[in-house]
Each structure stands twice: as structure tokens, then as C-alpha cells.
Amino acid sequence: RLDLRNIRINEVRKHNSKENGIWVMYKQGVYDITKFVDKHPGGDKVLLAAGGELEPFWDMYTIHKNQHTLDWLESYRIGNLHPEDVKERQKRPVVKPDDPFGYEPTRHPALRTNSSRPFTAEPPFELLADNFVTPAELFFVRNHLGVPNVDVNKFKLEIQGKGVKKPITLSLDDLKKNFKHHTITSAVQCAGNRRAELSEYKPVKGVSWGIAAISNATWTGVKLSDVLTSAGVSADDDSVQHIHLTGLDNDTKNFYEASIPAAQALDGNKDVLLAWDMNGKPLTPDHGYPLRCVVPGTIGARQVKWLYKVTVSDEESKSHWQQNDYKQFNPTIDWGTLDYKKAVPIQEYPVQSAICEPKPNTVVDDDEITLKGYAYSGGGRGILRVDVSIDGGKTWQEAELENIKRPVYKQWAWTLWETTIEIPQDLQGKKFQVLCKATDTAHNTQPEFTSSVWNVRGLINNAWHRVGVSHQQ
Ligand code: HEM
Numbered sequence: 094r095l096d097l098r099n100i101r102i103n104e105v106r107k108h109n110s111k112e113n114g115i116w117v118m119y120k121q122g123v124y125d126i127t128k129f130v131d132k133h134p135g136g137d138k139v140l141l142a143a144g145g146e147l148e149p150f151w152d153m154y155t156i157h158k159n160q161h162t163l164d165w166l167e168s169y170r171i172g173n174l175h176p177e178d179v180k181e182r183q184k185r186p187v188v189k190p191d192d193p194f195g196y197e198p199t200r201h202p203a204l205r206t207n208s209s210r211p212f213t214a215e216p217p218f219e220l221l222a223d224n225f226v227t228p229a230e231l232f233f234v235r236n237h238l239g240v241p242n243v244d245v246n247k248f249k250l251e252i253q254g255k256g257v258k259k260p261i262t263l264s265l266d267d268l269k270k271n272f273k274h275h276t277i278t279s280a281v282q283c284a285g286n287r288r289a290e291l292s293e294y295k296p297v298k299g300v301s302w303g304i305a306a307i308s309n310a311t312w313t314g315v316k317l318s319d320v321l322t323s324a325g326v327s328a329d330d331d332s333v334q335h336i337h338l339t340g341l342d343n344d345t346k347n348f349y350e351a352s353i354p355a356a357q358a359l360d361g362n363k364d365v366l367l368a369w370d371m372n373g374k375p376l377t378p379d380h381g382y383p384l385r386c387v388v389p390g391t392i393g394a395r396q397v398k399w400l401y402k403v404t405v406s407d408e409e410s411k412s413h414w415q416q417n418d419y420k421q422f423n424p425t426i427d428w429g430t431l432d433y434k435k436a437v438p439i440q441e442y443p444v445q446s447a448i449c450e451p452k453p454n455t456v457v458d459d460d461e462i463t464l465k466g467y468a469y470s471g472g473g474r475g476i477l478r479v480d481v482s483i484d485g486g487k488t489w490q491e492a493e494l495e496n497i498k499r500p501v502y503k504q505w506a507w508t509l510w511e512t513t514i515e516i517p518q519d520l521q522g523k524k525f526q527v528l529c530k531a532t533d534t535a536h537n538t539q540p541e542f543t544s545s546v547w548n549v550r551g552l553i554n555n556a557w558h559r560v561g562v563s564h565q566q
């Protein structure tokens with residue numbers, strides 16, 4: 094639109110709040126949508142794009158890509174993005190071979206970054222329960238090192254170690270051609286998910302995760318059990334106890350590594366995959382391109398990305414991440430008394446749930462409130478029930494569960510849930526908490542307080558999740 098002025102990208106970025114005005118970019122246009130946001134049929138999610146691009150959001154919510162919406166948007170146009178900034182936006186990230194973080198990819202602007210080197214980020218929890226399958230670009234990211242630069246044409250997976258009668262080296266094509274393909278839907282949850290709530294009780298050390306260090310995807314690959322069997326590995330051999338999984342990311346001395354029990358890896362029913370596809374497309378650089386191990390029902394730390402080596406052993410991996418991290422202690426142990434040798438590595442995850450809607454501090458002006466969220470349990474246990482309460486746990490209401498897939502003993506995916514509760518007379522006009530707890534198919538349920546699960550590393554917080562809201566008459 095030649096009749097409009099050119100606007101620099103930095104000016105757009107400053108307009109990211111109701112006070113400063115809300116501007117967005119779409120292709121070469123700049124739009125002032127301050128007056129539109131309250132009318133947005135999708136609610137205040139539109140604010141996630143404030144001061145930034147619409148494309149990454151509309152690529153996920155494709156409902157927007159119709160003439161009616163584009164015409165509506167056009168009515169708010171105030172200018173054109175400056176041609177130099179259009180060029181700048183099209184540039185790929187700069188590769189720096191000598192920098193340990195020289196191959197970091199471009200990431201979705203909505204990801205909430207906890208640390209940039211190594212990159213750790215969670216999606217906005219407001220979007221998490223909108224999709225049963227989390228789009229890859231919004232899937233939480235937990236890297237311990239820089240993203241490695243992998244040439245897929247030279248990529249090889251090595252299978253070696255004790256009990257391997259025929260050590261093998263496989264290219265990605267060999268894996269794809271020689272073994273049966275499987276697709277599963279499986280959630281990945283970081284053992285540090287919800288760490289920030291533990292810090293509110295007593296400080297802990299670690300990435301300050303909110304409730305969204307969890308995501309759910311479909312994964313396609315081959316079963317690790319099939320590959321190990323083809324290398325002559327047998328569960329009958331006493332030296333076959335643990336499977337070490339090594340990634341290509343390294344700090345020049347140490348490569349990322351974790352291990353899982355051989356019994357799990359060799360049992361085809363446990364669906365441990367060597368996966369190359371995520372949600373039907375090749376893995377993205379942040380999620381392990383070209384190959385990752387998906388270990389359903391087990392904490393994220395064991396689901397090794399950029400996997401290039403599988404070692405069979407009679408011992409657990411000696412890596413830092415298996416031995417000196419991802420272990421839990423009782424609430425009295427602090428940094429002075431902590432002894433990693435006395436605890437076992439966390440593998441299976443306990444039952445978990447959290448509320449994605451309403452947001453903290455929401456003001457409700459209706460007689461009822463809708464709650465939405467996720468629930469998940471480790472070891473393939475399904476979710477039997479999610480109970481929610483708005484009176485501190487005196488009375489409970491059962492939520493509707495979505496996407497329940499049977500058989501329940503192989504429930505690798507998460508469960509999304511939703512329910513609407515009436516706000517009783519005595520809470521009207523007041524502040525109160527909404528809370529949830531899930532029960533899994535083994536009838537394990539979540540503990541009431543963070544104080545009872547608090548641990549100095551801030552791991553596996555699965556206490557009842559509470560969100561403070563208020564009612565306005
Ligand atoms: C729904 C417009 C930005 C998320 C809608 C609908 C319209 C619209 C017209 C109704 C679609 C229908 O029911 O046919 C716009 C415009 C935007 C914008 C003009 C920018 C100026 C965003 C952004 C998000 C978003 C940035 C980010 C997540 C949603 C969602 C719905 C929706 C979740 C509900 C979809 C559903 O009910 O299935 N929007 N939108 N929108 N929008 Fe937006």
C-alpha cells in the first residue's frame with residue numbers, strides 16, 4: 094500500500110501493551126489493533142502477538158487464513174514494514190562454527206524463554222490445552238548444551254557394548270528400511286516442570302519452570318527393542334542391565350547421556366522408539382534432528398535427542414545427568430547434606446495435572462467458571478479422573494476427560510480435561526483459588542501441598558495445582 098508510511102520494526106516492537114497501543118505485523122503490513130483486541134473472537138490470546146508477527150500464530154490457528162479475517166485485519170492497517178526490515182526478517186540465523194551455541198535455530202516468538210544458553214523455554218500455558226498434539230514449534234525445549242550441527246548424510250547410529258553379539262552401525266536410511274515403523278502419541282515432561290511453585294515455598298536451584306515444561310506429540314520411528322534384538326542383545330544375558338543413550342551435543346569433553354533399564358528397552362510393549370518424525374515431519378533441530386529416543390512414560394531427561402550411540406551395559410550411565418542430577422531427596426535435605434550417591438535416578442513420572450485456564454488473577458464476572466488443563470501419569474498409567482475444587486478441597490467436581498486412548502496400560506499421551514463450575518453464593522464478590530488433582534489408573538493421586546514434595550533440586554513437583562482468581566458482581 095503505497096499510500097501508507099514505512100514503519101521500522103523497532104517501533105512496532107514497542108507497541109506491545111494496552112498502554113502503548115498494540116501493533117502487529119503480517120507479511121509487509123503493520124496494523125494497530127488496539128481497538129480490536131477486546132472484540133477478538135479468540136479472546137485475549139491475540140495479545141501473544143503484540144508488537145510482533147502474526148504469521149507464526151496463524152500458521153497454527155489456520156482458521157484465520159480466510160478473506161473475511163484478512164479484510165478485517167486490513168481495516169486496521171497503519172503502514173508498511175520498512176523494506177530493510179522485511180529483508181532482515183527473511184535472513185536465516187547466523188551460523189558460528191567456533192561458538193558452542195553457533196547452530197541455534199530460529200524459535201517461535203511465543204515461547205517463554207527461561208535461559209538462552211543453553212536454550213530452555215516453555216510455550217504459553219494459555220495455548221497448551223488448545224491442542225491435543227502440541228505443534229512442534231510450540232513444544233517446550235530443554236537443552237543442556239548447544240544444538241549440534243548434524244550432517245544427515247554422514248549420520249550414523251552405533252549399537253555397541255556388553256551383550257551385543259553383532260555390533261552394528263546404521264544410517265538413517267538403514268533404520269528406515271530394515272525395521273518396522275511405529276507411530277505413537279507420547280507426552281514429554283521435564284522432571285523440573287512446576288519448579289517455580291516449589292520456590293514459592295522455599296528456594297530451590299534450577300530452571301524456573303512454570304506449568305508448561307510438558308508437551309505431547311506423535312512420534313514415528315522404529316522400536317529400540319527390534320534394533321537391539323537384531324544386534325543379538327538378549328534379556329537372558331546377565332550383563333544386559335542398562336541401555337546408555339548418547340547424544341551428539343557436547344561440551345567438547347562430555348556428550349549428553351542418560352540410561353534406561355534394559356528390561357524397558359527390550360520390551361516391545363513399552364514402545365521405546367528411535368524416532369525421526371515428530372507430528373508427521375522430520376524432527377526439528379531443537380527436538381533432536383535427525384534422531385531421538387522417545388521413552389514413553391519416563392522423564393524427559395532420558396529421552397535423548399540427537400541420539401548417535403546406544404551402549405548396552407551392566408551398569409547405569411555414569412553421566413552427570415544420570416548420576417548427579419535428576420534425583421529427588423526428602424524435604425529436609427539441603428545443599429549441605431545432599432549426597433547424590435544415596436538416591437536413585439528418577440525414571441518413571443508420578444501422576445500430574447495442572448490448570449491452563451483460567452489464568453492467575455482472572456476476574457470472573459459470571460456465575461460460573463470454566464477450568465481447562467492437562468493430566469498425565471508415568472509408566473503408561475492412564476488418567477482415571479481429574480477432580481477440581483473451588484472451595485479449597487472441601488467439595489470436588491469431576492472434569493470431562495478428552496482424548497482417552499485405550500489400552501490404559503499404554504497411555505503414553507497426556508489427557509486434556511475441562512469442566513465448568515458454578516460459583517456458590519458465599520464466593521461471589523470474593524477472591525478464591527481453583528484447584529485440580531488427578532488420579533491415575535493405579536489410583537495414585539497428587540499430594541496436597543508443595544511442602545511435602547519440596548526437594549532441594551526442585552524436581553517432580555506434582556502437588557495440587559492452585560490458581561488464584563476473583564469474582565466481581
Ligand atoms: C478466532 C481474527 C489474532 C487465536 C478468531 C476468529 C477471527 C479472528 C475472525 C474467528 C474465526 C472463526 O470462528 O471463524 C483475528 C485477527 C487477529 C487474530 C484479525 C489479529 C489481528 C490471533 C492471534 C491468536 C489468535 C495472534 C494467537 C493465538 C485465535 C483463537 C481463536 C481465534 C484460539 C478461536 C478459534 C476457535 O474457536 O476454534 N480470530 N485473530 N488470534 N483466534 Fe484470532
Ligand code: MTE
Binds near residue numbers: 232233236350393
Ligand atoms: N537430549 C540431549 N541430547 N541433550 C539434552 O540436553 N535434554 C533432556 C532430554 N533429552 C537433552 C536431551 C531433557 S532434560 C528433557 S526434559 C528433554 O530432552 C526435553 O525434550 P524437548 O526439548 O524435545 O522438549
